[in-house]
Amino acid sequence: MTELAVFPGPYPGTRPPNRRRGGLADDVVLYVREQILTGALKPGTKIDQEALAAALDVSRSPIREALVILGQEGLLDLIPRRGAVVADLTPEDIVDHYELFGVVAGRAAAIAANSLSEDEIDQLRAIHERFVDGTSDDLSALNWAFHRIINRTAPRRTRWLLRLLERSVPADYYEFTDGWDAQAVRHHAAILEAVVDRDAEEARRRMEHHLHESGVAAVAHLERQGFWED
Amino acid sequence: MTELAVFPGPYPGTRPPNRRRGGLADDVVLYVREQILTGALKPGTKIDQEALAAALDVSRSPIREALVILGQEGLLDLIPRRGAVVADLTPEDIVDHYELFGVVAGRAAAIAANSLSEDEIDQLRAIHERFVDGTSDDLSALNWAFHRIINRTAPRRTRWLLRLLERSVPADYYEFTDGWDAQAVRHHAAILEAVVDRDAEEARRRMEHHLHESGVAAVAHLERQGFWED
DNA sequence: ATTTTGAATTTTGTATACAGAGGTCGTTTG
């Protein structure tokens, strides 16, 4: 028996009165993805298109497009003629996902070690120092900026895949809780060092390790949050 | 000035009168993807939804869902409020794509080297021998079967990503032309050997190399086909 | 009691309708 989906209302106070950048489908994707990754929607739950449409006050057209996107991301299983179901997301899946993230980001890091300009390396160092410092109000932004500089020099398709892998996984939800940030600082320092040394293989290994540990942290966090309780 | 899309008719004699497995969107995806990967639709070409709908004799609903999927695959650029455009697909993109394919398939091969049962290795060997033999009428199927056995033991998310990477790139279009099959035989033999030796690192390297060379072959093939002519 | 059957209902997939953003092209104005 598949559980029935019950949708909390749309983002409280969201929906900036008039600014609409993409289409409604994008909003729906963000909403449903958050519901899934925070555990509000449990694996196996069937998505009722009309209920979701009513909850977000849109028609089924943008809903369907959103479901297709989430299906492509692997967060939903789309079964023809019988709708969308929240995909299973086991600890093994999370670990595996971060491992994949690791090999791709590792490739990017290896390329960066060879191709970053001295100028860009300086930027990287500057950001890292603010990250180490820890007084910044937005560590998440600094973390993002660090990886951005590295990923920016990767070829187009690699950047595309990194964006894809980044989206379909909990990130903001666990980052910078507990001791994760201290660990991240050490990892970033090691990666930076390898980049400065222009040691592509070492940069790759350290980036893979960084992402691997991130996966472990993500699983631990989700477990603490009761993500896998019923 | 963006070029206007002109669509050849649907698959000649296709559309099995009554059997419909997925939805119409799947058909549209297949059709447009083929148009793009064969070069019938050039990068920069704008996709006219109505024209495409008319050409395939369906409504815009399945068309839009298909465009979303192809957008996720990176074959189309979806620009809000101004439609879908065939994405740029340079030789560098192809090479990069296969390189990514390589690191992911390499991970799968490393896992396979550690986890394939003796029985599965025997299957692998059997398939490879038929592949070497070359008398089979369907080398493509044998190639597919070889990789399938290796990928089958990879964790779920890795398999998901492999399927994704496999789709959004020319494959059938270039495989087994020229001397590619002879090269593939050598690569497969090397991979098989590493798997038999349970040498995960070597299996990874050889799989990466195999995919790298496949990318080179794909680019060469596309160039011969005039994919990058105007 | 469990399984089977079949109408009633729900829900998906597809088609169609409609409003507004975006593009076109000729005209006006400096």
Add this chain to the structure above:
DNA sequence: CAAACGACCTCTGTATACAAAATTCAAAAT
């Protein structure tokens, strides 16, 4: 003559309508 403007048309995004597959549920049969 070039740039700016604006009426007109096109196309996208969203909503709604409709046919058919899937599910539900109660009565009948084993």
